[in-house]
Amino acid sequence: QVQLVESGGGLVQAGGSLRLSCAVSGRTFSIYTMGWFRQAPGKEREFVAAVTWSGGTTNYADSVKGRFTISRDNAKNMLYLQMNSLNAEDTAVYYCAARLVQSVVRDPTRYPYWGQGTQVTVSS
Numbered sequence: 533q534v535q536l537v538e539s540g541g542g543l544v545q546a547g548g549s550l551r552l553s554c555a556v557s558g559r560t561f562s563i564y565t566m567g568w569f570r571q572a573p574g575k576e577r578e579f580v581a582a583v584t585w586s587g588g589t590t591n592y593a594d595s596v597k598g599r600f601t602i603s604r605d606n607a608k609n610m611l612y613l614q615m616n617s618l619n620a621e622d623t624a625v626y627y628c629a630a631r632l633v634q635s636v637v638r639d640p641t642r643y644p645y646w647g648q649g650t651q652v653t654v655s656s
Contacts, residue, residue, distance in 0.1 A: 534558040534645040536628050541650030546619050548654070554611040554628035554647060564634035567643060568602060568613045570624035570652075579638035580626070581613065591636040595621070620656045625649040 540552040556563065567582035581592045581602035590602055601614040611628055629643035637643075 534560070534563060534630050536630060536645060536647035538626065538628050538647040538650040541626060541652045543653045543655060544618055546654055546656045548618055549614070549616045550618065550652060552613040552615065552626055552628075552650060552652075554613075556609040556611060556630065560609050563630045563632060565631050565636055566604065566611050567629050567631075567636075568611075568626060569629060569640055569643075570622075570626045571649075572624040575624075577627070577640050579640065582636040582638070583611075584634050584636060586634065589636055591638070593638075615652070618652075618654045620654050623652060623654050625651050 535557045537555045544550050563585045565584050568580040569577050570580050571577040579593050580596055581600055583590045583602045583604055599617045603612045627649045628647045630645040631643045
């Protein structure tokens with residue numbers, strides 16, 4: 533099993549920055565790809581960014597490209613999401629997720645492991 537715990541969410545003004553973290557434990561050796569997703573009230577969960585655990589290949593949603601950066605620290609079993617130039621449309625619960633296949637995909641149903649989520653609220 534894989535356990536994921538997010539942290540770093542909060543309230544920030546538009547134009548500000550936040551850094552989300554995801555602590556990974558359990559069968560970390562079997563993880564190949566990790567992603568960040570978000571879900572706003574009344575909306576479906578959507579892909580934000582993903583990275584392969586070993587190769588560092590990344591992929592971003594168009595809505596966050598150039599503003600958000602996904603990274604991982606394999607030695608510390610940590611995943612990060614640096615979020616800059618935040619706007620009100622970024623307000624959501626942010627989740628980290630993991631899959632045991634080394635390919636970046638955007639479909640949340642392809643990720644079997646999820647954290648509990650952390651709230652990000654951007655005030656305009």
